[in-house]
Every structure is written in C-alpha cells, then in structure tokens.
Amino acid sequence: MHKSVIYPSVIERVEQRRGGLRVFDRLISKRTAHVVVDLQNGFMAPGAVAEIPEAREIVPTVNRISEAVRDAGGLVVYIQNTLDEEAIRTWSTYLDHFCSPSRRQRMIEAFTPGAEGHELWSGLDVRAEDLKVRKRRFGAFVQGSSDLHAILQRRGADTLIITGTASQVCCESTARDAMMLNYKVFFVADGNATFTDEEHNATLSAMGYTFCDVIDSAALIDLIRQDVALAVAVA
Numbered sequence: 001m002h003k004s005v006i007y008p009s010v011i012e013r014v015e016q017r018r019g020g021l022r023v024f025d026r027l028i029s030k031r032t033a034h035v036v037v038d039l040q041n042g043f044m045a046p047g048a049v050a051e052i053p054e055a056r057e058i059v060p061t062v063n064r065i066s067e068a069v070r071d072a073g074g075l076v077v078y079i080q081n082t083l084d085e086e087a088i089r090t091w092s093t094y095l096d097h098f099c100s101p102s103r104r105q106r107m108i109e110a111f112t113p114g115a116e117g118h119e120l121w122s123g124l125d126v127r128a129e130d131l132k133v134r135k136r137r138f139g140a141f142v143q144g145s146s147d148l149h150a151i152l153q154r155r156g157a158d159t160l161i162i163t164g165t166a167s168q169v170c171c172e173s174t175a176r177d178a179m180m181l182n183y184k185v186f187f188v189a190d191g192n193a194t195f196t197d198e199e200h201n202a203t204l205s206a207m208g209y210t211f212c213d214v215i216d217s218a219a220l221i222d223l224i225r226q227d228v229a230l231a232v233a234v235a
Contacts, residue, residue: 001054001057001058001190002054002189002190002193002194002197002200002201003197004189004190004197004200004201004204004216005197005201005204006021006201006204006205006208006214007201007205010205010208010209011208013209014208014209021208021214022213022215023184023212023213024159024184024186024213024223026223026226026227027159027184027186027223027224027227028158028159028227029069029072029073029074029224029227029228029231030072030073030074030156031074031156031157031158031159032069032072032074032075032157032159032160032161032224033069033074033075033076033077033152033155033157033159033160033161034065034066034069034074034075034076034077034160034161034163035077035079035140035148035160035161035162035163035164035174035178036062036066036076036077036078036079036124036163036164037079037140037162037163037164037165037170037171037174038079038080038081038164038165038166038170038171039055039059039062039078039120039121039124039164039165040080040081040111040117040118040119040120040121041110041116041117041118041119041120041121042081042107042110042111042115042117042118043055043081043165043166044056044121044165045117045121048110048117049103049106049107049109049110049117050107050110052165052166052193052194052195054165054193054194054195054200055164055165055166055193055194056121056123057193058163058165058190058191058192058193059121059123059124061163061188061190061191061217062124062163062164062191063123063124063125064217064221065161065163065188065191065217065220065221066125066127066130067125068220068221068224068225069161069224070127070129070130071228072224072225072227072228074224075130075131075152075155075157076127076129076130076131077130077131077132077133077148077151077152078120078124078126078130078131078132078133079133079134079135079140079146079148079164079170079174080118080120080132080133080134080135081111081118081135081170082111082112082113082118082134082135082136083095083107083108083110083111083112083136084112084113084134084136086136087136087137088108090136090144091136091137091144095107095108113134120132131151133146133147133148133151134146135148135170137173138169138170138173138174139170139173139174139176139177140170140173140174140177141174141177141178141181142173142177149181152183157183158182158183158184159183159184159185159186160175160178160183160184160185160186161185161186161188161191161220162174162175162178162185162186162187162188162191162192162212163188163191163192164191164192164193165192165193165194166193166194166195166199167192167193167194167199167200167203167204168194168199168200168202168203169194171187171192171203172203172206172207175187175207175211175212176207176211179211179212184213185211185212185213186212186213186214186215186220187204187207187208187211187212187213187214187215188215188216188217188220189204189214189215189216189217190216190217191217
C-alpha cells in the first residue's frame with residue numbers, strides 16, 4: 001500500500017484558504033456514487049501491458065467502500081478503459097505520439113472490448129445492480145469519453161467517491177472534471193494506486209488543494225454510516 005501523505009506546504013495553504021483540509025462534513029448516501037476507475041486485468045494482472053502492482057493492494061478497500069455504499073442505497077459504477085475503433089479514430093494524438101508503435105498495438109489489443117485485459121479484475125466484488133461504463137479517454141467526464149455524467153444525472157447523484165488506478169492519470173482526470181461539473185468529490189487516499197508513493201502523493205496534494213475532499217477509507221465509511229443512522233433517526 002502507498003504511504004499516503006499530503007505535502008505540508010499544501011496543507012498550510014489550504015488551511016489559510018478555507019480553514020482546514022477536509023471539505024465535507026457529511027454526505028447523502030442515496031445521492032452518492034462510488035466510481036471505480038480502471039481496475040481491469042490490463043492494469044492489474046502480473047505481466048499485463050499496463051500493470052500497476054500497487055493496484056492489486058487496494059482491492060479489499062475498494063470492495064469495503066462498495067459494500068457500504070450499496071448498503072446505504074448508493075450506486076457503484078465500474079469504469080473500463082476502452083480502446084475501440086472510436087477511441088482509436090478520435091484520440092490519435094495520444095495513441096500516435098505518447099506510445100511507441102509496439103506499445104500502441106499492445107494497449108489496443110489489451111483494452112479492446114472482449115479482450116481479457118478489458119475485463120474487470122476478478123477480485124472485485126461486482127454485483128448485478130452495479131453499473132459498468134466504458135470510457136475512451138483518461139477522464140470519464142471529458143467530451144467524447146463516456147456517458148457517465150448523463151447516467152449519474154438521471155440517478156440524481158451529486159456526490160462521487162473516486163477509487164482506482166492510476167492515481168495521477170485516469171483517477172485524477174476523472175476527479176478534476178467531476179468537481180468542475182459541480183459534483184462533491186471524495187478522493188480516497190488508500191483506495192487509489194499508481195507506480196510510486198511520490199506520484200500518488202503528488203496527486204493527493206493536488207486534489208486536496210482545490211478539487212476534492214481527500215479522505216481515507218475508514219473515515220469515509222464512517223460518514224456513510226453516520227448518514228444511514230441519521231436517516232433512521234428521522235424516519
């Protein structure tokens with residue numbers, strides 16, 4: 001697991017700007033979606049083209065959050081990185097210039113729908129009521145990527161929990177855009193993973209500074225339970 005730290009200089013500036021690091025003191029579970037980003041074989045399996053070993057370590061945490069969200073009446077959404085014909089045609093800048101020719105081919109082969117690499121990691125506790133959404137860019141909300149925003153709006157979601165991989169790429173991109181679409185966003189420190197602690201903590205610091213409430217899974221699950229208890233008390 002990553003040794004998660006937000007840079008002290010960032011914490012100091014945040015405290016000056018808004019009085020403390022944490023942003024939201026509660027959430028409404030029935031308006032909350034747990035967005036699990038790219039925990040697929042192509043990122044998770046040993047020897048896979050885009051393997052991130054640390055991502056295997058967060059799976060139990062991701063499953064605990066999903067269970068808590070479901071039990072409280074929220075939604076769980078699994079995002080799948082997808083390189084289909086549309087992605088290849090419309091995202092040539094990335095595929096042609098940020099990948100070597102051999103890696104480009106391997107990535108397409110791994111993340112084409114129907115390929116083993118495109119499938120969700122077997123350790124995830126995926127239930128029948130959960131949703132699966134394909135995305136064609138790093139961030140799930142950018143134009144041309146997916147219909148996630150429309151799905152969440154139809155479900156009445158206004159709060160998102162972000163977990164998955166890679167912290168500083170698809171998870172960060174999705175979280176940034178979500179906040180600017182006016183979602184309340186929780187970015188889970190021990191529920192996201194990438195290659196190194198340095199890269200992970202740079203993302204936590206950026207997210208905590210302006211975009212998200214950076215929180216650990218235990219504190220997040222406590223918030224969910226508090227909301228459930230409050231709903232019972234006022235029923």
